[in-house]
Amino acid sequence: MRCRFCRYYLPNDICAHVGICSLREKIAFSEDSCDKYSEIDIAEFIKKFGRAYCVDCKTWIYEADMEEHRNHRVYLGVIEDEFLFEELFAAD
């Protein structure tokens, strides 16, 4: 019943313990819980919507990738840190 397993929880890409509750549209913590909890089957979600996000690998995954990401922290989406660009050196 933790937020981290809830369909509405979208983690921050860098610190997955903190994210946003897409239902309440406010900050949420992965270990919290609430009465709006709604568990989701990631495999089913990917089948329906095409992709989900693996926060461990920092990548979107597709149906064919499911096995590779078993036991990873996979969410329906992710929120980008808006200051990420200030933390990285320019590169190519």
Add this chain to the structure above:
Amino acid sequence: MDDLLLIIGGPQGSGLETSAIVLTRAFGEKGYNVVADREYHSNIRGRHSYTHMRISVDERYSLAFPVDLFVGMSVESVFTHFMDISENGYFVVDTAFLEQRIDRIVSMEPSVKRRLRKQMQELGVGDRVEDILRFLENRGVNTIKLSYVGYLRMLAKKYDISPRRISRYMSGIAIAVVAALTGIDLESVVDGLRARLSGREELVEHNRYLIERVMDYIQGSYGSPLKLDPPKKLKNEVLVVTGNEAVAIGKILGGLRVQTYYPITPAADESLYLEEKMLLKANSKNLGGIVVFQTEDEIAAITAAIGAALAGARASTTTSGPGFSLMVEGFGWAGINEVPIVVTYYQRGGPSTGMPTRGAQSDLFFALYAGHGEFARIVLSSGDHMEALIDAVDAFNFAERFQVPVIHLLDKFIANSTATVPIPDLSKIRIERGSIVEGGVDYKRFSKDSIVSPRAKLGSNSIMWYTGDEHDEYGHISEDPVNRIEMYEKRIRKMELIDREIPDAKKAVLYGDKNPNIVLIGWGYTKCPAIDAIRKLEDKYSIAYLHIKLLAPLPSSLIRGILREDRILIGVEHSYEVQIASLIRMKSGIHIPHLVAKYTGRPIYENELVDAVERIVENKEKRVVLSYGE
């Protein structure tokens, strides 16, 4: 305590850069000497990355292990660095990490994971973070478990914070831990934050609240056991700059007008910094502008810089190994046409893409000999941030005075490290543009009357011709063998002129004992660990470090005077071959029998260089290969 080493480790993008900059500013403001290196993976985000800092009461240039303080912002960083902490050091982790196992870390490279697991098994350490902490506690390390999320929760209760800004708060926690344990006051930290988060007062306020809470807890529970003694020499003002920024500032002071680049690690940040300063103002007076031109590739970058230089602008281009590979044809064109351009070349681990975010000095021969045919060039290298700044000015002066392409050779270690640097004495900075004329009727761009022909700018009142071919004095194509000899020699003999006219202090500098038994020889960033190492060893040995700045033309007679055969000579370089030793042998005949090489992409650390010198001197080892650092 007069010297503090610390690591803040975490995923890329988690605020490590901000932590390093804010702490460097805070300690710098107090008069401490700070160097901070970022070691980061070449993927864009998420992979393990860390800031390695040294804060000291007097000047230290390099980094060293073990560290006195470790702040872990990720589970991966805990497993990666647990052996880097000193006995009695402080090891800080998030309580959320405690149950985490090494096997579950997805982002860690499998080979690193296997190696660490093996090491842990040999040490009898279990595979959870909790086991690591127990192991460290048994060795006398002080462990601190802090609920990072708990503090973020506290912050979220007080303010309406955005989950999209968590990196900003994660850095706040790391900053607070370091500030508390080292006894740096809150206001210095907030000053540093305000500078970093310029114009975002709301974030400063949030961080202030967060940092104060964390500091209160740490100081209440542990005090400030890592408090530094007062700085030995109080500086009025310092710059807090990366090597990229130091070069950019030097270029601005040196009169840069056109900078071209194609983005590449670790060079691009210099151009991005310059883009922010394109409109130059001082005391509300408009001083003109700099054109910073991102081209479609490196071939265009160097040719655009050449065009700007021919038109009379002080022009440079900035790149790294793979980019310079593409620039070589243009570089040769600048050579035959005696174009005063500066190529700022930041070395990284090669060949090919190699290790883009790791350092190396293995491009020395490439810089010295890039291009077909023979032509005069200057290759100038810098050993630290201050040198990088001053050399950026010199590079332009040399290019225009001698009308040759100049390579300013740097490396990732300097480019991406942050340091406190004294404000340069601006009264000593001179812009020397060499012989510039209006030209006019019958102007001979390549006049043989002097080795360096008076230079008219494109667009001035004169006609001149530039091709890639051998040419006569006007620039017209010529294959006359007599002209060929004269033109060839005119260009090549510039090397003798340069050797005569550049002062010795800008060619090579001997640090340490002036009549040493042992001489370390190096260039570029090697200066930093070498100076710190000879300082550590000076009570034991008569030792010095010969820092070679001018690599082409190599100051052979100066070097010969120092590298006598009765001395123990040790070449030190971030490469396999230790190319500087080969170069010295080739140009001066002196054999350097002992070599210290490092090619892991990580910098040479003071402790491993001290150890290497001892092995060479005591055990007569010929070659020591260094490998410390993750």
